[in-house]
């Protein structure tokens with residue numbers, strides 16, 4: 001068993017943030033896993049909430065440090081969903097706002113997949129169904145895991161979410177010493 005959980009890490013620079021792998025639970029109960037892959041790319045997997053089961057790799061994002069140890073990340077998705085996240089990793093907190101088009105609220109199951117392999121489906125759905133009124137979800141989250149995955153590690157988010165995955169990661173049963181997946 002390898003213990004990667006670095007909940008005591010102190011974040012100061014942008015470089016401290018890039019390459020970090022997080023799991024957090026929003027106050028509304030939604031559990032998300034998210035990886036700062038590099039200075040313009042994010043991967044994530046959704047374990048609980050309206051679109052649990054969805055996962056995405058290589059999403060382009062804007063990532064900046066606002067002041068020492070506080071980071072802002074924002075992007076727009078092929079579904080038309082917009083996301084703005086503020087990370088306060090030294091306080092184990094995130095504040096996220098998700099702006100869902102109406103169609104994702106009405107048909108969440110369309111988005112619950114490995115999006116990268118179904119971009120055509122997302123593009124068709126965003127044309128076919130309603131965008132407005134948007135569903136705005138502003139929530140604080142509590143970070144339950146932080147790991148140093150290193151940048152551009154394609155094994156961090158590399159399979160579909162399953163029920164025990166967050167617990168397996170937190171227990172140190174998912175990655176080896178080089179932050180590669182143990183079970184392929």
Ligand SMILES: C=Cc1ccc(O)cc1
Nearest residue numbers: 032034044081083096098
């Ligand atoms: C819709 C994606 C998304 C990813 C991470 C997060 O914390 C909120 C939304």
